[in-house]
Amino acid sequence: AQRVTQPEKLLSVFKGAPVELKCNYSYSGSPELFWYVQYSRQRLQLLLRHISRESIKGFTADLNKGETSFHLKKPFAQEEDSAMYYCALSARFGNEKLTFGTGTRLTIIP
Amino acid sequence: EPEVTQTPSHQVTQMGQEVILRCVPISNHLYFYWYRQILGQKVEFLVSFYNNEISEKSEIFDDQFSVERPDGSNFTLKIRSTKLEDSAMYFCASRGTGWETQYFGPGTRLLVL
Numbered sequence: 001a002q003r004v005t006q007p008e009k010l011l012s013v014f015k016g017a018p019v020e021l022k023c024n025y026s027y028s029g030s031p032e033l034f035w036y037v038q039y040s041r042q043r044l045q046l047l048l049r050h051i052s053r054e055s056i057k058g059f060t061a062d063l064n065k066g067e068t069s070f071h072l073k074k075p076f077a078q079e080e081d082s083a084m085y086y087c088a089l090s091a092r093f094g095n096e097k098l099t100f101g102t103g104t105r106l107t108i109i110p
Numbered sequence: 111e112p113e114v115t116q117t118p119s120h121q122v123t124q125m126g127q128e129v130i131l132r133c134v135p136i137s138n139h140l141y142f143y144w145y146r147q148i149l150g151q152k153v154e155f156l157v158s159f160y161n162n163e164i165s166e167k168s169e170i171f172d173d174q175f176s177v178e179r180p181d182g183s184n185f186t187l188k189i190r191s192t193k194l195e196d197s198a199m200y201f202c203a204s205r206g207t208g209w210e211t212q213y214f215g216p217g218t219r220l221l222v223l
Contacts, residue, residue, distance in 0.1 A: 034211070043114075044153070044201065044214040051209070086153065096205070097143065097166055098212060100153040 002027050004089050006101035013077045014109045021072040021104050023061075023087030030092040033063055033070040036100075038084040047072075047085070057081070082108045112136045114215035116202050122221045126191050131218045133185045133202030142185045143203040143212060144177065146170070153201065159185065192222045 003026040013019050025031060035047040048056045050063040050070060061072045070087060086103045090096040115134045123129050135142055144156040157167045159177055176188045185204075189196055199219050203212040 036214075043216045046211050046213075049211060088153075096141070096212070097155045097158055098145070098153075098203075099155065100145075102152045 002031075002089055002091075002099040004087050004099055004101035006085075006087055006104050008104045009102065010105050010107070012107045012109055015079055016076050019072075019074040019077045019081065019106065021085050021087075021106065023070045023072065023101060025068050025070065025087075025089050027068075027089055027091075031089045032092050032096075033061070034088040034090070034098070035059070035061055035070075035072050036086045036088055038086070040083070044086070077108045079108045079110055082106060114202055114204055114213050116200075116215035116218050118218060119216065120219045120221075122223065123192055125194055125222055129189050129192055129220060131187045131189075131200050131202075131220070133187070133204075133215055134183055135185055135202070135204030136206075136213055137183070139204035139206050139213075141165075141205045141212075142177075142179070143205075144187045145201045145203065145214075146198040147201065147217075148195075148198045156187070156200075192220075194222050196220060197222045 005024045007022055033050045036044045037047045038044050059074045061070050063070050084103050084105050087101040088098045090098050117132045142159040145153050147153045155168050157171045158165045174190045178186050199217045201217045202215040205212045
């Protein structure tokens with residue numbers, strides 16, 4: 001079974017401070033991990049995926065297979081980072097349904 | 111940039127009524143999905159659709175639910191006899207081939223009274 005855990009429902013960080021959103025997963029096969037973001041009144045959009053190894057809007061995430069984690073990090077938070085963040089997992093091969101975590105609402109304090 | 115669209119944005123219905131939620135995926139995409147999010151809960155997979163048939167469905171997707179791609183552009187989710195617990199935000203998503211990711215629509219908020 002696939003499972004994604006985001007332990008923090010709410011996270012508040014001061015502008016300019018580092019951000020870390022935690023994500024742990026459970027999957028027996030070879031997973032693909034994603035971070036999706038939902039800004040206020042907007043649709044879910046992909047922030048990054050582990051296979052592309054890109055840094056988007058200053059965010060990075062490293063897949064740690066030993067700890068089964070895919071934490072999202074940014075060294076200096078900006079006010080526009082306030083949003084809902086969802087970690088998601090899919091099978092590497094298959095029809096790629098996404099299994100989501102419960103999400104973390106990030107608020108950046110000016 | 112092409113986007114997935116969904117109509118209506120909001121729908122209110124009485125328990126027991128049928129509803130049809132509509133989605134227009136990105137035009138060259140081949141894989142289609144429905145997800146739902148009950149208020150305060152996680153986004154849950156309902157069904158995936160490829161080559162004019164369901165490729166996978168979740169336990170939530172029971173006989174009350176059906177999907178269709180009636181005209182090559184729309185992708186619909188029908189709930190035959192709505193229940194109170196069907197109240198949720200319903201998201202459509204589509205993707206192309208290979209390693210492409212899923213693109214989500216803005217969602218339809220369904221309220222069953």
